[in-house]
Amino acid sequence: MTAPAPKPQPFVRELLGRSDYRIIGEIVEPNTKVLDLGCGDGELLAWLAANKRVDARGVEISGVKVQRAIARGVSVYQGDIDEGLADYPDRAFDYVILSQTLQETFHPRKVLREMLRVGQRVIVAFPNYGHWRMRLSMLLSGRAPRTKLFPYAWHESPNIHFLTLHDFEDLAALEGLKVERRYFLSGAHKVTVLPNLLAEVAVYLVSASA
Amino acid sequence: MIVESNIVRFDCIALDSGATLAPVEVAYESYGELNARKTNAILVLHAFSGDAHAAGISHETGKPGWWDNMIGPGKAFDTNKYFVLCSNVLGGCRGTTGPSSINPVTGCPYAMSFPVITISDMVRLQKMLIDALGIRKLLTVTGGSMGGMQALEWAVAYPDRVVSAIPIATTTRHSAQQIAFNEVGRQAVMADPDWNEGNYYSKKPPARGLAVARMVGHITYMSDDSMREKFGRRLRGKENFGFDFDVDFEVESYLRYRGSEFVHRFDANSYLYITKAMDYFDLVNGQGTLAAAFEAAQARFLVISFSSDWLYPSYQSQEIVRALRARNRDVAYVELQSNYGHDAFLVDVAEQTDLIRGFLASTYEKVQ
Numbered sequence: 001m002t003a004p005a006p007k008p009q010p011f012v013r014e015l016l017g018r019s020d021y022r023i024i025g026e027i028v029e030p031n032t033k034v035l036d037l038g039c040g041d042g043e044l045l046a047w048l049a050a051n052k053r054v055d056a057r058g059v060e061i062s063g064v065k066v067q068r069a070i071a072r073g074v075s076v077y078q079g080d081i082d083e084g085l086a087d088y089p090d091r092a093f094d095y096v097i098l099s100q101t102l103q104e105t106f107h108p109r110k111v112l113r114e115m116l117r118v119g120q121r122v123i124v125a126f127p128n129y130g131h132w133r134m135r136l137s138m139l140l141s142g143r144a145p146r147t148k149l150f151p152y153a154w155h156e157s158p159n160i161h162f163l164t165l166h167d168f169e170d171l172a173a174l175e176g177l178k179v180e181r182r183y184f185l186s187g188a189h190k191v192t193v194l195p196n197l198l199a200e201v202a203v204y205l206v207s208a209s210a
Numbered sequence: 211m212i213v214e215s216n217i218v219r220f221d222c223i224a225l226d227s228g229a230t231l232a233p234v235e236v237a238y239e240s241y242g243e244l245n246a247r248k249t250n251a252i253l254v255l256h257a258f259s260g261d262a263h264a265a266g267i268s269h270e271t272g273k274p275g276w277w278d279n280m281i282g283p284g285k286a287f288d289t290n291k292y293f294v295l296c297s298n299v300l301g302g303c304r305g306t307t308g309p310s311s312i313n314p315v316t317g318c319p320y321a322m323s324f325p326v327i328t329i330s331d332m333v334r335l336q337k338m339l340i341d342a343l344g345i346r347k348l349l350t351v352t353g354g355s356m357g358g359m360q361a362l363e364w365a366v367a368y369p370d371r372v373v374s375a376i377p378i379a380t381t382t383r384h385s386a387q388q389i390a391f392n393e394v395g396r397q398a399v400m401a402d403p404d405w406n407e408g409n410y411y412s413k414k415p416p417a418r419g420l421a422v423a424r425m426v427g428h429i430t431y432m433s434d435d436s437m438r439e440k441f442g443r444r445l446r447g448k449e450n451f452g453f454d455f456d457v458d459f460e461v462e463s464y465l466r467y468r469g470s471e472f473v474h475r476f477d478a479n480s481y482l483y484i485t486k487a488m489d490y491f492d493l494v495n496g497q498g499t500l501a502a503a504f505e506a507a508q509a510r511f512l513v514i515s516f517s518s519d520w521l522y523p524s525y526q527s528q529e530i531v532r533a534l535r536a537r538n539r540d541v542a543y544v545e546l547q548s549n550y551g552h553d554a555f556l557v558d559v560a561e562q563t564d565l566i567r568g569f570l571a572s573t574y575e576k577v578q
Contacts, residue, residue: 057540066544070512071564073572077513077531077543087535 019185020099020125021047023203027123027181028052032094035059035119037081037111038101042069049074057093059084082106085114093119100201102126103159112175116208121180125203128184130164130196149200165196172206181205211282211289213239213266213275215305220338223300229325233314236339237262237305238297241281242289244345249577251345252287252570253336254296255353255360258427258484259476261304264296265289279559286563292349292570299360300335301327301484303477310411310477321479322408329356329491333363337371349574351509352376352566354555355522356484359491362530365509366493374510374573376566379519379555381526382493382500382533388521391430392485395423399478408479420478421469428468433518433551437461500533507534511541512569514562516554542569 021044028034030052036045039058046069049056058076060066069076081098082105096119098111103126105111115122127149128134137145144154152159163171165184172179184191184199191199215237222232239262244251254264254277265281267274275296281287287294298306301324309324316323340348351364351372358380365375381388399405402419410416432440441461445451448458457463497503511534515527524545534541546561548554555562 055540063544063547066542067546067561067565070542070544071568073568073575075510075540075542077535077541078545079543087532089536089538092538 019188020201020203022188023183023185024097024099024123024125025051027203027205028054028095030054033057033092034095034097035088035093036097036099037084037115038098038104039065039069039074039076041065042072042074042076044097044099045069045074045076046072081111085111085118088118090117091120095119095121095123097123097125099123099125100127103129103161103163106160108161108163109171109175112171112177116177116206121205121207123203123205124168125201126163126168128165128196128199128202129162130166131200132197135197165199165202168202168204172204176209177206178209179204179206211241211266212269213241213263214269215239215262217305218339218342220335220342223331223335223338225325225331226328227326231300231307231325234300234307234335235305235311236297236300236307236335238295238339239263239265239275240296241265241294242292244293244343248345249347249349250292250574251340251348252292252294253340253348253351253364254281254287254294255336255351255357255364256296256299257353257355257357258488259472260357261302262296262298262306263304265294277556280562280566286559286566287352287570288567291574295340295343297336297339299332299356299484301332301480301487303480304475306335308477309408309479309483319411321411324479324483326486327483328487329359329363330367332487333360333367336360336364337368340371346371347577348372349577350374350376350570352378353380354378355380355552356488358522359488362493363491365507365511366503369506369508372509373577374512374569375507376512376514376569377527377530378514378562379516379522379527379552380530381522382503382530383491384489385526389489391426391521392489394426396482396485398422398426399481402478405478408482410478415473416478417470417473420473420476420481421466423481424472424476425465425469428465430521431552433520433549435518435549436551436553439549440464500529501536504533504537504539507537507539509539510573511539512565513541513543514555514565515543515545516548516550516552516558517545518549519552519554521552 033055036058045056048054066078096115133147134145183203184195185201219235223234260276263275264277265275283290298304301308313320351361358377361375361377399419402416404414405416444460446463515524531543548558550557
């Protein structure tokens with residue numbers, strides 16, 4: 001059995017068009033086992049499988065997206081993140097990814113704990129509610145903020161838990177989690193100063209503290 | 211694509227019941243070409259009333275196969291790429307040894323002296339066929355309904371012989387409701403005086419009982435929606451009720467047609483034996499939990515269910531998926547939206563095609 005020739009490594013962002021995907025692509029080590037929660041139609045998983053040779057699995061609630069993911073060869077099952085992890089044995093994966101979905105789960109703290117039970121490490125990416133545009137939008141309009149990052153009217157939004165970088169750090173401390181790496185992004189750029197004001201998206205790599 | 215059935219004969223097969231069947235023959239068809247390394251073989255497993263004629267046009271009858279919309283050049287199971295096999299199940303009446311076959315000891319049909327068979331017996335015979343064809347490993351085993359049961363049995367009984375499995379609209383064991391419908395069918399057959407304790411081969415077969423059994427079956431294969439759409443309360447060839455017990459409604463006409471048509475192609479005793487095999491099937495098989503039963507399985511799985519299938523409801527597929535997850539097996543699952551009830555696996559081709567094509571391609575890539 002011959003291994004397929006290594007595929008060229010296009011910069012992840014060029015392929016997928018999302019800055020948090022780029023960072024996740026940087027974090028994930030080759031030949032690992034990865035579970036992506038809320039994986040959509042599996043584009044990140046398909047990329048990781050092709051370029052990092054990971055054993056890629058996903059969970060997605062939308063049947064239509066699951067169909068597309070399976071059609072592109074990714075093992076995705078239709079299910080709910082809030083309750084979907086209970087079946088997995090402990091430490092089943094090297095990484096469990098939750099990309100831009102934490103704020104949509106009913107029980108984010110429980111989901112985080114479950115992710116850390118089934119995975120050695122957890123990668124969480126979420127939009128930063130503390131970004132200056134959010135603050136300004138609310139201050140000036142006097143209404144629930146609507147920005148490029150949070151474009152929905154309050155009654156249509158899938159986002160039910162809003163958090164800033166500080167909020168996530170607080171939760172990590174409360175849960176005794178070890179933050180191994182943190183990335184702050186604005187568009188395609190990394191943010192180095194005043195991240196809670198300037199970052200649109202944060203990506204955290206966390207593990208259970210020893 | 212004109213196709214012909216082949217028959218392979220084996221000296222004997224040992225059965226779960228303790229009995230031995232000797233000799234035993236199995237009818238099969240194949241489509242496409244086996245590649246040099248024999249890594250592209252797919253075994254398709256038929257449902258209760260199916261047969262080995264899964265695809266192409268039968269040389270004998272001129273009819274298309276039961277899954278012809280899924281198997282062929284460029285289709286979901288692309289015969290330009292894969293070598294597809296399908297055999298008639300043990301206990302069947304379409305070429306493989308069953309109760310209507312001649313018992314060499316007596317020179318008469320076995321009838322009810324045929325040993326009771328199980329799903330795992332069916333799979334054991336399929337494995338003998340695969341061995342005889344020199345195929346070491348199947349790229350996938352797949353089927354809907356009872357075919358899905360066989361696919362699951364393959365993955366558990368011969369884990370080193372299957373790379374992947376696609377069980378569709380199926381279960382790891384029949385519920386009381388599923389057993390109940392089968393029992394109604396069996397009782398309809400056995401209540402027909404022409405059944406005659408199974409000895410009807412030189413006489414009139416129990417056509418009325420078998421037709422009633424099939425009518426009940428067809429109701430369970432459809433959904434309320436699909437029946438409303440297909441028949442509603444439309445009358446058959448008349449404007450008013452007949453005020454008698456001839457056919458009034460379209461649905462009556464359809465069921466009577468399906469029932470009488472079935473009698474010509476199916477053996478009543480096979481009906482009894484095969485439904486019993488389905489009812490006996492239980493993948494847990496004394497191993498405590500379903501997850502424990504899947505311990506041995508190494509295959510990659512694609513599990514598919516249909517939203518309107520009330521005979522094999524999605525929760526039964528989800529049980530399979532959950533048990534596989536508990537053992538961290540590679541499993542993909544989707545519930546497809548459909549109005550066709552259990553029949554969807556035969557009818558809803560487009561969506562299944564995309565799923566299966568993608569799943570197979572990525573699986574095939576791994577074995578190259």
